[in-house]
Amino acid sequence: MDDPAARPFEAVLFDFGGVFIDSPFPAFAASSLELGLDASRLMELTFGPLDEDTDHPWHRVERGELPILDARKEIIALCQAEDLEVDPFRLLARTMGAQTQARSPVVDCVHAIRSAGLKTGLLTNNALEIRERWRAVLPLADLFDDVVDSSEVGVRKPDPAIYHLALERLGGVDASSAIFLDDLPGNVEAAEALGMRGILVEPDPALALVELRSLVLSSAG
């Protein structure tokens, strides 16, 4: 049972948005289209490039460098510079609405992984201002050995430093012994570049959970 070849993984790190709850991005894009706006352009203006860590206002919010209301002003100005008279945060508020329930198959999988003796961690790009709201969605202490929130540590995915920090805080887990799940390809690729096993979570997480269970729970059935 403790044969390392039979069970090479020691830890699993999970993203939050798009894994435990629906990603806001598809609904945001759909709302943009309803208003007759260029959805991909508005996404880029609001959130910056999804697969990079830059000085876009949204990224600075997620690194805890900029209050979210200041970012809102900066992003509205970015939109106005392209003749888009819109407050993307209104769209975002609509789309983020009432998701207060986590996806139970994902939660059940985390419990199973913990029961099998692996460490679990949450690694989220997030905003200080919505801390209480998102944390209320999950029983964090029951599910995870550690929670790394970008806005608290001042680093965000896909910067390699935040993956190293998360592995360190789980007790110095080697990257090659860890699995990482996220709904953004850039974040998964960054984890894989460090030697972690990456799993991309699609809008329906079922396939990702099958892959995860096969990697860590196969011997347990």
Ligand SMILES: [Mg+2]
């Ligand atoms: Mg996500």
